[in-house]
Amino acid sequence: MANPFAIHTSSENGLSIISLDGFVDAHTAPQFENAIQSEIDAGRNRILVNCEKLNYISSAGLGVFMSFIEEVREQGGDIKICGLVPKVKHTFEILGFQDIFDMLDDQPSAIERFAAS
Amino acid sequence: MANPFAIHTSSENGLSIISLDGFVDAHTAPQFENAIQSEIDAGRNRILVNCEKLNYISSAGLGVFMSFIEEVREQGGDIKICGLVPKVKHTFEILGFQDIFDMLDDQPSAIERFAAS
């Protein structure tokens, strides 16, 4: 297919940065879920999902954000989203995710936002 | 589709340069045929086909090269080919087109070859 999927986890300024590359659909969402779960299991609950290279997301991917956010916030952490390309941002916005999640333009602004909270 | 088709004709050093962009298949080959025919009709028979941006060719496109080459050479002109990406070059080579056509790496070398002939 045109857009294979890759996921990359790193850390910066005490944040876990999960970068998504390609498409997140019902086929690849479980890998994304595992990546977030691993961070939470390791006690890292300040999570930034960098979507600069994400070119497609379906509800299976949105569901991953949805299912973890309460748990993470209860622990005093957060999941923030940065770098959404317009097409993908549109999918988040159809369902009103902008009312629930911080969505930042790029990684530096997202890191700043985390630092300020 | 992933690769729409575009064709661009210019002239340089007394050559007609026809640049192909995208795919040449049975659907788009007639446009390529018309582009070469126009040059010949206008008495321009030194033709360089720049394939740097060509990412696919089927026999319909190869047939265009094949059908004009005799006429053009009779008139003392030539059709040369430059900039083939490996995948497309392979298609030309399966049928032995390298024995019939000059295939150059890039436009400057092709222009030089024309100048030398």
Add this chain to the structure above:
Amino acid sequence: MAAIERKFILHVPSSTESLALIREFVTSVGRLATLDDGEIGKLELAVDEACANVIEHAYGHDATKEVIVRAVFDDQTLRISVIDTGLGFDPTSAQSKSVEELVRQRKSGGLGIRLIKTLMDEVQYEIVPGQKNELHMTKKIRKE
């Protein structure tokens, strides 16, 4: 003069692995139907959601089963149907919960049908459980 109808049909194994191929098919058909990129994006997502539901719910991830996507368009309307011969369900009983509610319940699902209804101009289920279930979706082709 009536415009010619053009019909495209795709059969694929009922596996999430097929979704990327389905999306490419839908994108290409949308382009042939002269939809703009925004509308193609909506179509792609709606059909992905519909097929993912069939793969997961109608067939329970049985890759020996087949998902069928059928697209027909003229110069005014693109009609696209997702067809299965699986379990079926009562679409009137599937109430949509708000995202806020789903978040509170820590759900990872429940967004698909709502997305489909939001993205397409018309949506209609035709269910005969175990025999043939069809989800018909329509998108108007707006001419510039």
Add this chain to the structure above:
Amino acid sequence: MAAIERKFILHVPSSTESLALIREFVTSVGRLATLDDGEIGKLELAVDEACANVIEHAYGHDATKEVIVRAVFDDQTLRISVIDTGLGFDPTSAQSKSVEELVRQRKSGGLGIRLIKTLMDEVQYEIVPGQKNELHMTKKIRKE
């Protein structure tokens, strides 16, 4: 343990406009079958040539007719068939001319069947004119 067979079928209008969609389909199936890029390129070209022949020769550019591409693979072999219900022809009578000869005769055609035979591991026509004509092509899946 026998590997599961996976089947993909595409129906499109018999128009050269459909060729790009057909190539995308074939490329995606080839990738799912784990062919490498070189083999996928050959498959793409062979199926394009086969379908272009159906569109031009079997149906004479009648876009109300339908071209069918059917692909089945397991972990060893990808079999792909192009199916039409058009004119048919006698594939044994179509002699291949050399490119040199075609050039001398200023032909723009005559390369398709030769390409198909060069690109695929096995090629077989099954012709019942006006009823069902099938071109079966096989590619072995080489494991690294």
